[in-house]
Structure formats: structure tokens, C-alpha cells
Amino acid sequence: MKNLQELLKVYFIMGSPNCKKAPVEVLTEAIAGGITLFQFREKGDGALTGTAKFYLAKELQHICREHHIPFIVNDDIELALKLDADGVHIGQDDELVHIVRKKIGPGKILGVSVHTLAEAVAAQQNGADYFGIGPIFPTATKKDAKPSQGTKLIEKLRREGFMIPIVGIGGITSENAATVINAGADGVSVISAIAQATSPLEAVKALKREVFQREEDL
């Protein structure tokens, strides 16, 4: 597996409620466009539950495996364990970081959402591998998101000397992705700019150009 900083470059997050086309199609196109990491986030109006959620996760994980894209599960630790997923992402309202780390073990990726310096200190101490910071820009995708805060926390954490990998989230598109990287993030995590695009493949390519900035790194 690549190192986490590389994996976070273009981090696609998706569940069936986010998709304009069939989830399998969207993920396949996004992989063809060059996403570096995938998070299964089955949440929001009309989200699948129970066995339907499990089988969609399994199908999407299989596609990721075929293309060597690590598969992260949002919130649902039991599902991650059942699938032997590559990692999980949790927020401040989910299970506690140190408990999740204990459940998944040291070899799995643990992402934690942080909104303040204090949350960042605690998350790192308790075993986070990377931070998800946002919403950076306004988003319609997460109904209970906090107000958008721009890139100031990313800048602050880097100024304070945090070396942990960081990914920005919320309202990120190819128009504003470079701002997030220039603030000190390693990558961008994106839902609607890819899942709602007419061409997820082209949407990923456009994001990659902004994230990598140098032709030879693409």
C-alpha cells in the first residue's frame, strides 16, 4: 500500500444517496479517473440499511480491491470489521477514537474529523492516522455539518507543527481544491463534485490537476 499522504490526494467518498448514476458505475469511472482512496459512506435520505447496505459495500469493496484502491468505511465499525476493510473514518459524534483503534487494531487506517486544535490534540493522542477537516466550503451534502470555516484550522495545525496527514472536506471542487492544498492539506475529500458529475472520470481528472499541480506528479 502507498503511504497515507499519497493515498489522501484525491479521496472519493460516496454512498448510494449521493449518486447520479448507479454507485458501481460511479465508482468504476472515478477509479478510471484516478482516485487514490475510497470511503463508503451510506448516509442521508434513502440510505440503504441492513443486508442491502452490506451487499453494496461488498460490491464496492470488490471493485476497489481489483484496482488496489484502499476501502474505508464511514461510521460503521462493525461493518468495517465484517468486511476486513482497510480502515474507518469517524467523527466527534461517533465511537471514541481510542476504542475504535482498539477494535480495528494497529494495522488499519483510522481517520478522524476534527474542528478545533483541542480535538486535533486528542484525536492524535488517541490513535488517529489522519484528520478530516471541514466543511472548508459550504456543502449541501451533509445536513448536520458545522458552518464552513475555510482553511484556517489546516493552517493553524501546520503552524503548530502537526505533521499528521490532513485532508480537507466540504464543498471542494476543481475550482477551489488548490486553495486547500496550498493551506497545508495533503489531499481533498470529495462527494458531490464526483458523484453528481455527468462524467465522474473527467471530474476526478480535473481535481487531480489542481491537487498535484505539477504535470510530472499526475
Ligand SMILES: Cc1ncc(COP(=O)(O)OP(=O)(O)O)c(N)n1
Ligand atoms: C475524510 C472525511 N472527513 C470528514 C468526514 C466527516 O465525518 P463525520 O464528522 O463523522 O460526519 P459523517 O461523514 O459521519 O456524516 C468524513 N466522513 N470523511
Ligand SMILES: Cc1ncsc1CCOP(=O)(O)O
Ligand atoms: C461528510 C462531510 N463532512 C463535512 S462536509 C461533508 C460533505 C462533503 O460533501 P461535498 O463534497 O458534496 O460537499
Ligand SMILES: [Mg+2]
Ligand atoms: Mg461520522
